C-alpha cells in the first residue's frame with residue numbers, strides 16, 4: 001500500500017478545487033464529465049491516491065476517470081455497454097441491469113473503494129449481504145476474487161448469473177432454441193398458477209426430469225431470465241413470452257459487446273463464489289482472517305421489504321417466504337421489537353465480519369437514513385458503536401446525498417472501518 005508524502009500531496013488538495021479546476025499536474029488523468037458531486041470527487045481522489053504511481057494498472061481498474069495518460073480507461077469502455085434504462089454512466093451498465101432489484105448500491109462507488117483498499121493479486125473480497133451482486137461484478141472486472149453471501153436464494157441466483165454472464169458467449173446461450181427454453185420454464189409456472197390439480201406432484205415430476213441444458217451456468221441464466229419475465233408480468237402485466245424474449249435479446253447484446261471488449265482489451269477476470277448463508281454466521285462458513293477486504297450494504301433496517309418484492313419468484317422456486325423471513329436481518333418481528341432485533345443482528349454481523357477479515361484491513365458498510373414513527377433512527381451511529389465493539393476503528397465517513405422518493409434529501413453513509421491488529 002502506498003502511503004508517503006507525495007500521496008498525501010494529492011489527498012490534501014481541496015475537493016472543490018478538483019471539481020472546478022481539474023486535477024493538478026503532474027498526474028495526467030481526466031475525470032468523467034458527470035463526476036459532479038463532492039462524494040464522487042472524494043472517492044475519485046481516494047482511488048487515485050492509492051494507484052497514481054502505477055498509472056497503467058490504474059487505467060485498467062479506475063472507476064471515476066475517463067482517461068489516464070491520454071488513453072481511454074477500461075471503465076470508459078465497460079460503462080459504455082449500456083443496459084436497459086441506463087441514464088448516464090453510473091448504474092445500469094454491463095450486467096448490472098439484469099433483473100429488477102431495489103436498493104442496489106452504485107457500482108462505481110464500490111469499484112473506487114476496492115481500489116482505495118489496494119486489493120490486488122491473491123486478495124479476496126467479501127460482500128456478506130450481497131443482494132444483486134454489485135460488489136462481485138465490479139471485483140470481477142478488475143481481476144479480484146470475490147465471495148458473496150445472501151440469505152435469499154433469489155439474490156444468490158442473480159448475483160451468480162450476473163457474474164457468470166461475463167464468462168459466457170452468445171453461442172453458448174443460443175445453443176438451445178429460446179422457444180424450447182421458454183416452454184421448459186413456463187410449464188412450472190402453469191402449475192404454480194393453479195392450472196393443475198396436484199401441484200406438488202406436478203412440480204416433483206418436473207424436478208425429476210433431466211435438465212434441458214447441461215451447462216449449469218446457462219441453465220441458471222435462463223432460469224433468471226424467466227424469473228425476470230415473471231417479475232415484468234407480475235408488476236406491469238407484460239406477457240411472459242414477450243418479456244422473456246425482449247430481455248433475452250437485450251442481454252445477448254450485452255454479452256456480445258463484452259465478448260468483443262474482451263478481445264480488444266486484455267482483461268483478467270476475477271473468480272466469483274456465491275453462497276446461500278447467514279451474515280450472522282460468517283465464521284461458520286469461512287476460515288478466520290480469510291478476506292483482505294469487505295464491502296457491503298446491509299438491509300436498511302425496516303426501510304425495504306426485500307421479501308415482498310420477490311414473492312412471485314420465491315413461490316416459483318418453491319421457497320417458503322415465512323421461513324426465510326425468520327433469518328432476514330431487518331424483517332424479524334414487528335414495530336419496536338423489529339428495531340431491537342435489527343440492532344442485535346447487526347451487532348452480531350459486525351463481530352462475524354471482524355473474525356473473517358485480516359488485521360489492518362478495511363471493512364466498508366454503506367447505510368442510509370431511516371425514519372421510523374417520524375423520527376430518524378440513529379443507524380449509522382449504531383453501526384459505529386457495533387463496529388468498535390467488534391474490534392474495528394473508524395477510519396473515514398463519506399456522506400452521500402440521495403434525492404429520491406418524494407424528492408426529500410436523505411443521506412447514505414459510507415462507513416470505513418479498519419480492523420485493529422494485535423500490535424494496536
Ligand SMILES: C[S@@+](CC[C@H](N)C(=O)[O-])C[C@H]1O[C@@H](n2cnc3c(N)ncnc32)[C@H](O)[C@@H]1O
Pocket residue numbers: 101103104105128129130131132133134135149150151152155277278279280296297298299300306327328329330
Ligand atoms: C441492501 S441489500 C444489498 C444490496 C447490494 N449491495 C446490491 O448492490 O445489490 C441487503 C441484502 O441483505 C440480505 N440479507 C438479509 N438478511 C440476511 C442475512 N441474515 N444474511 C445474509 N444476507 C441477508 C437481503 O436478502 C438483501 O439482499
